[in-house]
Amino acid sequence: MDIYVQLLVNSLQIGAVYVLFSLGLTLIFGVMRIVNFAHGEFFALAALLVAVAVPWLIDFGAPLPVAYGLAFLGALAGVLVLGKILYEFAFRRFQRDMIGSFVLSVGLALLLQGLYIEIFSSASRKLPTLIEGTLRILGGAITTQRLVLCVIALLVAVGMYWAIASTRLGKALRAVSEDHEAAMLQGIPYRRIALSGFLIGTLLAAVAGALLAPVVVIGPVIGSSYLIKGFIAVVIGGLGSIPGAIIGSILIAVIESVGGYYFDPSLATIAMFVMVMVVLLVRPAGIMGNG
């Protein structure tokens, strides 16, 4: 019994990051109809900035929590700036052009990753543990800070869900997602909404990266592995669907932890990819999607 709980707990913690990551990805697709292959690099930048800033701030004499807090905010700011720049100079021209934007985002992802390797060097970094301790929940062990990560991810996910459903911005985002021409006819300022959607999506990736930094070893190519899983999650759940992104993320987290434990990790990955192919062919809209 213990092993099942442990696997479940592992899935939750892996899933937490995937959820944040995928929410951003699906939101950007929903609002702008672009497949943003560079999403992983926003995530990676946030993680790298935190991983670099915290030791630096500590050297300056800041206590660990403060250093982390400042680094966290700094990372978010940095990523948002990058996002805005890329939006203005690149993505804005390619909205609703799935192939063109995809190609562009592939180029950007490659370019950014190369730059990260140059700037941040290939060294992997591990931050000092922020919150000590391990908790036992129903027989499964989880470090306290991973638990905090899960809780925050959960709060953000719930918050997003609520915001999309209830706030004006959320409703506008949904309207644009469903039918952007009708939305424009109703007077919704499409340009501004698209930018907001893009930035919120990017921010989510940044939060995921910044939260992950103290928990896992960070290297400059971390963007790619999360990107691929993120896409799988989003496609299975339904491109453009918020609940779909959550379901998809948890699903692949479960496959990864269960598959990785009973079989081997690459077999688990194969299974995931096969699942993606099946979903795309049988029900391209995904589990929750509306195409």
Add this chain to the structure above:
Amino acid sequence: MAKLPRALLAAASLCAVIGSYFSGSDFAANLIIWVAINVLMTASFRFVLLIGELNFAMAGFVGIGAYAGGIATTMYHLPLALALLLGAAAAGLISLVVGFVTLRAKGAYFLLVSFAFTEVLRLIYSKVDVIGGNSGMIGIFPPAYLARFYPTIVVLVVLFFLFVLYRMERSDFGKILVAIRNNDDLVQTVGIDVHLTKVWCLGIASFVTGICGALLAHANNVISPGDFSFLVAVYTLAYLKVGGESHILGAVLGAIVLTLLAQYALGFGAYEHIFYGAAIVIGVLLLPDGLFGLAQRMLPGRRRPEGSGS
């Protein structure tokens, strides 16, 4: 653009063939082989773009061609020509089956399925020990008496298939492909089975891609699963974007220019990413018609509209 002096193209091809024979140093020979294979890969990637799809499964088929050709040579000691053909046939036939299933999806969805397919194949290669598993297959050499001519063989094969792809594109079949990209419902309604046509398109392109894989295997003598990741399609996309999509010569130009530039620009692994990434971004943002389109516009003389009726 059939007006590009045929004599010029013929002369250039002849130079390539002769040059490859006298390439002398290993470095020059390898460079020529590498450029030639990239040219053909880009042309075959572009062939699928005729129906409007980005063939991100390409690496998978390069791999099939490479492994099939490698198996033919190392395990069955078949002549080189047969090994190449087997590589092509394996890639082509498998692509017909895969295409039949995956081409039901379009655009971004086809892209993602193809991408997934490539990764699955790569993982499978790494698990199958008889072909070397993760370490790959070694000892894939062309027969000793041909080794000296290998660069020329590669160039000849590449030129031949370039010509084949070009003729197919200009034929009525090629027009159907472009029509499908324009409006596939309309093509259905004039009596053409769009799905089967797309599958054939992928089959033809993958046959050629398989040849590239087999050529590559015999050139590098060693192949491993890591050679066939989705990055292959990404780099090919870079060549195409920079060279220009609208004409097959754009594919040729882009592959030649970027491969040669990469030789001089590359230092460490990181620069490779920056280089190709920047090439794609610049291509997409600044050179919508690629270098070839730029050249077309700058050269004086006739400008015929795309796809003239004869």
Add this chain to the structure above:
Amino acid sequence: MEPEILLKVEGLTRHFGGLAAVSDLNFEVRRGEILGLIGPNGAGKSTTFNVISGFHKPTAGKVYFVGEDITGRNPARISRKGLVRTFQHGSLLREMTVYDNMLVATISLMRTRPERDRRVRETAEMLHLSDHLHELVGNLPHGLQRMVSIAIAFSRRSRLLCLDEPLTGLNQIEVASALAIFRRIRDEFGSTILLVEHNMKAVMEICDRIVVLDHGVFLAEGKPIEISQNEAVISAYLGKRK
């Protein structure tokens, strides 16, 4: 003499996520006639077209073409049997020349280039497109584009041409020209035309018979003069613009 029935629609029903776009529709198209299919917006005309031509499967009902059951077959097969349709929006290949647009339509009919070429030129001649053969369709004015979409369909010399709002956006002269061509297609080539149109004046002028739909249901059928006096039809259209 019994009119030969080319197309027969029986009990056709098509649901779209809970909404009945077309419900229990019955009508027939007779050989050599020009039949108009009209109705206010949302009447189900496009849906009917889509089902007839194989782009949608019906929820219930059958479609017979020259006596053969073609219900739910795929569009390419139906087309090869002699039924061709145009689309309301963009029944064209914009990035290709006028010549190539028509050429593509002939490929499944003829094997050799000379044959295809001859058919394209003959068709272009009839539709006054000969001077524009090598222009890109996307660059042509709207009226000519509409003509090209008719030309694509007509290149096949099909028994039944289903035209979906071919006259949209045409001025009076262009409409008259198009109607003359429809008559020629019928008289000289023996083709039958099923026409969906909003231009009432043109419909009354060209059609031998008219079928009226409203909210997916059959409303009336008859000669133009009968339809124009039909109470139910008039009230269905009341308040709706042409």
